Amino acid sequence: MEWLSWLDAWDHEFSRQVMQRGTAALYAVAFLSTLNQFPALLGERGLLPVPAFLDLARRLARPTLFRWHYSDALLKAVCWVGIAVAALLLAGLPQLGPPWLPMLAFLTLWFLYMSIVNVGQTFYGFGWEILLLEMGFTVAFLGSDQTPPPTAILLLITWLLFRLEFGAGMIKVRGGREWRDMTAMFYHHETQPMPGPLSRQAHLLPRPLHKVEVVGNHLAQLVVPFFLFAPQPLASAAAGIVILTQLWLVASGNFAWLNWAAIILAFGAVGDSVAHALFPFIPLEWHAGAETPAWWLAVVVPVTVLLLVLSYRPLLNLFSRRQLMNASFNRWRLVNAYGAFGTVTKQRIEIVVAGTLDEEPDAPDDRWMEYGFKGKPGDVRRLPRQWAPYHLRLDWLMWFLPLRTVHEDWFYAFLDKLLEADKPTLGLLRHDPFDGERPRWVRARSYLYRFASRAEFRETGDRWVRVLLYEAIAPLRLNPARRHSP
Template sequence: MDWLAASDYGFAREVLQRGTAAIYLIAFISAVNQFPALLGEHGLLPAPDFLRLSYARRQPTLFRWRYSDRLLLAVAWTGAAISALLVLGIPQLAPGWVPLILFLVIWLAYLSIVNIGQTFYAFGWESLLLEAGFTVAFLGGSQEAPPITVIILLRWLVFRLEFGAGMIKMRGDRSWRNLTALYYHHETQPMPNPVSRYAHLLPKWFHRFEVLGNHFAQLIVPFFLFAPQPVASIAAAIVILTQLWLVFTGNFAWLNVITIVLAFSAISNPVAHVIVPLIPPTGATDAMPPWFAFLALVASALLIALSWWPARNLLSRRQLMNASFNRWHLVNAYGAFGSVTKERYEVVVEGTAAEQPGGEAVWQVYEFKGKPGDPRRIPRQFAPYHLRLDWLMWFLALGSHDSRWFLVFLSKLLDADRRTLKLLRVDPFGGTPPTWVRARLYLYRFATRRERREEGVWWMREEAGILVPPISRSTQARRGYGR
């Protein structure tokens, strides 16, 4: 089956497998650090409660029959260890069945976590990581050439990711069509980084150029990923450059990084060799074992068959954004920012040790790690690490329909729950319980250059109302806020 061997894509396979494994490593570490507090036995949305639902019992997950925090940590640490080995490239030196099995193991382990993760794992890049992990498993080991069908399917994944995002924008917010979306985006994106304010303050003509560049990269360039070389490599380079700009100006978990990794599926060894002579002009030339060729073709046929639904979705006027059409999160629909928020609202959580919440009560602020809070604090860079609580706080400020977890979160603060407090940057009470907590809503905007110079602040804000009035352990019990 010489026609199946893509001998010019050995370098691409190295990037695809090691890069995808690196994202899995980050995802598993994120689960270790955050899952027990958010979704564990005593979390904000306990997984054991979710698993009692008939819907949950139909999902493919290792936790279907039993969940415990200890089991969750065992699965996550095992996945992290295997991912680290794959990042180092050690299993890829063995016969092709070794990396194949290990990638499928971490895919199944993370699938098990995502499928019980509820709203804290309801992000498009979770499905993207799962689809990528399953697909790169069939690239084989470094001794033989990767299958061309799998290389093409990875380009098809990048196409859906980019073209889907472009179409959802054109069908969605008018600001994408009149080129004004970037007047707002850098300021109102879920989690700004240290560069976001500088990007926001750039001239409006530059923001219009940004939108035009986005449309070109997402609506035109993806078609050239399937062109002959070197055109496909040039198209991939454009995708990579546009994603690097998003990495530079925002915190979108691993969405941009994994898109960059997947774009290497269109970069051939000869083209890479011209840019970096240390990269060999050809990849592995060993014959592909018949058994592996058979498995690669079967997997390719499966992914092609599953492509019907996302392909139809791309052409639909009612295009779905970040949708999975099967329980295994394979061949999904993607898209982001179909609408752009024009104003930024933030929820500020406060507590007091006073006996009563009024009068002379002194309220102190709980600071989050990533989301804006203290106007003087410069936003930090966290991506590709995913701060799940901070992201949900952004949706909460937008009026998210699923905010059950937030009242439980306030209850945990009243109990000074150790795991919950570890998700925060600042606990103003040093681990002791407050008597009252509340949540206020503020309208935020980036400080102008003059305001920054005169007042030393990064953000300007004004109060917009009370989201949750003061509650205590006694009032939460009466109102049903606690668990």
């Protein structure tokens, strides 16, 4: 098999270790997020119950374990199995065996999580869901410690990172004018879906630095990705730039596991020799005398061909004037199109939900008490928290309400759950002002939020300044006749 030695990436064992264990860690976080939130959002008594959605899912022929039956108990079992398999991969145990063992483990994670995503409806409609699925499938064929990493799979991982970065860059230059006149970052840190603890400080940076951010973003997403395919050490340098830019995004916001996924994928372009030069404790010789068995090549080569064939439509999409963002072209969620923030919101509008125990809805404002969310802004004095890579699905969708419409079925269902003082729903929140008691009425108001200046913060202690805009949903009381469609 010496004549096939060119298929072996002898200089990429360190990167394989990072990608396998890093991908497993993200799956563990994703299954944990699902375990804690799915029953309240999509369970048997959730806001958009999966049982009511299954008829549509069957017509769409979406691959899922829940195709013919869903129960919260089954969902929790799937999550616990996923967490257990991910933990084994994170510890590196399946990688000690033959290459088919980690392959089966990652394919298990891929299929279990795809089963969840395909019934997750709007709560699982984010680009990082399909990114994690594609990562899990591709990383499955990196092999085990017994064989060198396959060059073809490493190239496919780099191709995935290229689509993620370059696709996001193209979405921006085709999108809002703010990306072309360099003003996008004047607004982004303040108006992003879920700010982090450093977002306000980032927003208050001088405007010339915000323009530098935009230029750096364009270079990192439109120029650097091409160098990922260059010889070493250029490829490692390009990967390093991707990692550094993604770490800035990690520090300045909460984008679930999107940034961490990009960081993990970037290691696919990092050579062991470069990693060793930077960190001498990383060994250079991992597979002295190891050979890739023919049967494993017989697995890797068809998978490579499959993913290359499936790359045709995503490749065309990258250069299309009607570029799709975060789209799948097949029902298996493989070789997808990615992109984010083609336009940047200029103002932050927040929907604030409050309730009252008064019998009549015309109670004075001091008789209305606000519900507190874990991640989204509410209390003007509260420092935004760091949640990523953990994903708060309800908080993220709350950001979209004023951009689309507050009259979403899931939101009315959410308000009804508050009127019922539903414990699973209240468990999604940071603060229930009624301590489990049922309010008589709930309402939703629209506020304009902006970060307080340094002078305003010194004077008031408030991190946000907010102004009431209008009443988005007038006071509601519990109505058993109200129904919500999936």
